[in-house]
Amino acid sequence: MNDITGHLLIVDDNKVNRLLMSRSVELLGHKASVAENGKIAMEMLSSNSFDILLLDIEMPEMDGFEVLEALKANPHLRDLPVIVTSSVEGLDNIVRCIELGAEDYIPKPVNKILLNARVSSCLEKKRLHDEQKRLLNRFATAEVAQDLQESGFSIGGKRLTATVLFCDIRDFTSISESMSPEATIELLNMYYTLMFDAVSSQGGIISLMVGDGLMAIFGAPKAIENPAQSAVSAAQDMRNMTALLNEESALSGQPQLKIGFGIATGEVVAGYAGTQDRAIYTCIGKTVNLAARLEAYTKVAGVDVLLDEETRKHLADPDACTVIPSVDLKGFSKALNVYAL
Amino acid sequence: MIAPVLDPSVFAELSDTMGEDFARELVTTFLDETPQMLATLTDAAARGDGDGFRRAAHSLKSNAEVFGAGRLADLARGLELGGLPDGSAPLQELQQTVAVTCDALGQLIHE
Structure with a gap:
């Protein structure tokens, strides 16, 4: 035997x-x-x-x-x-x-x-x-794991069109100052769990986690039908889940979470970046910078979710967005129209 | 040199390692299946189906080896490698060898 x-x-x-x-x-x-x-x-x-x-x-x-x-x-x-x-x-x-x-x-x-x-x-x-x-x-996420199993690992990227979503918790540093380190980690883990669920259920992958900030990619490594709509749906799911979480937190006197989202669609270079020994699946390019800048600008504009024109165009209901005209974003030479959800 | 019809030590070892009842059951299955295997082989030869003929000869060879039926195994291997035979002599020889092999195996399990 x-x-x-x-x-x-x-x-x-x-x-x-x-x-x-x-x-x-x-x-x-x-x-x-x-x-x-x-x-x-x-x-x-x-x-x-x-x-x-x-x-x-x-x-x-x-x-x-x-x-x-x-x-x-x-x-x-x-x-x-x-x-x-x-x-x-x-x-x-x-x-x-x-x-x-x-x-x-x-x-x-x-x-x-x-x-x-x-x-x-x-x-x-x-x-x-x-x-x-x-x-x-x-x-690694299921999609990256599958990509690695199917195509193998090699440093380098390819150009493709994808939607990039950045999000972070507003004023997380000041929230965490009033909490024990254990409670802070617990809160972060709760946030990660909700965000991972929202992103992966819409076919996206989490590419980066830095403190309370996340970067998610939709449309790479696996192509999806409408990455822009998927990213926006993920942000909406996340917003709804955060509202539920906040209701619970209010009952136990816990701090309220407010999350900002920046979403941009366009050409990116996606692939494995790093060294032969340690690498991540990520994407870089102007679209990524734009999504990061939009997320930062949500604080200025006083809204939760900001999209670029390309993302808005691909939504099932583009007219549901409110335009914020001629916004100057750092690193972008021309003023852009951006859209609040 | 012509191989013996049956090497009884092969069946003895089969009984030892797999259990006596199972070894007898396996022989019975072979005796039940043989007419069909022979029919498949002769049908394939009659139709000129080289692949079917090779597969049927291969199957007979494989089973003959399980029971230590050396003569049948050699004949079946010859047919497997030789392709469709000329004339009916090789098939008649095979049928006769199958018959004596089945007799010998039948005696072995009724001992």
Whole structure:
């Protein structure tokens, strides 16, 4: 019996082989399911989760090579460890399996001790890989984690159109002065939780967190239908959630939070910035500066949310915004019309 | 050299590692499945379906190896690698070998 047990899918068109493999797998302490050919296996893989695939090569409908190709092309399945168990003739066929991504090849009839060693090693590798994925998701957003898994990591960026949202808590320094450090961190964590929820539920990612300030990107790394509308909806969700939070805080005598948002849409350069050892997914460019300046200007204008013209244009209801004409923003040579939500 | 029809030590080891009842059940399954496997092979040969023929020969070879049926395994491997046969002699030889192998396996599980 093994310390780590797994659920294995055995794919073989031959009944004797399926029975034998199932028995071998179960005697090793694992759970076994069976599929009669590659096509059935792919259907089962799309609706169930398995830890390892034990794959025969010679099969009708969809053979083992085709299964390996289909797995490789599927981002959700390409990390699934595959052990080819076959009595296929010819070294070139075995090499082809490995080249197509098979973890290992065990000739039939399968030696139980060898099978145990290979399955244990695959389960351990899968456990480490799953752990790595979990960590990646904890320290990067789901979209960035997915982008890293699909495209790999490389420093550098590409030009694309996105919407950038900046927000921060007004007068946070003076609010925090009246609070214990523990209460300050608790308040910040509450704020982060609400903001992360609002941003990610609209398809955006949080790119930067600096104290009580956040920068979120909509439309990168994953393109979304209307990044401007998504960013504005996230700000509105956040504003509503803050209102609820403030109602609760008022009852317990806690300070009230007021949050300012600046949102701008346009060309950015987005990608991984930093070094080979430590980098973040971020974006830079004039649009980013504009969003930051708009957020700062909310204090001057006495409003919660300010948008640039490009963001307003893409909203479902652009007329719902109030124009603030000819605003001079630092770093921008021309005065701009900005819009309050 | 012609391989023996059956190496009884292979079945003994199968019984030891997988359990006696399971090993008998596996042989019974093979005996039940064999006519269908032979039919698939002869049908594929009659239709000139090279892929189907190779797959059926491969399946027979793979099962023969499970039970230590060396002669059948060698013959089936020859057909798997050789492609569609000329004439009916190779298939007749295979059918005869399958018959003696099945007899030997049947005796083994009724011992």
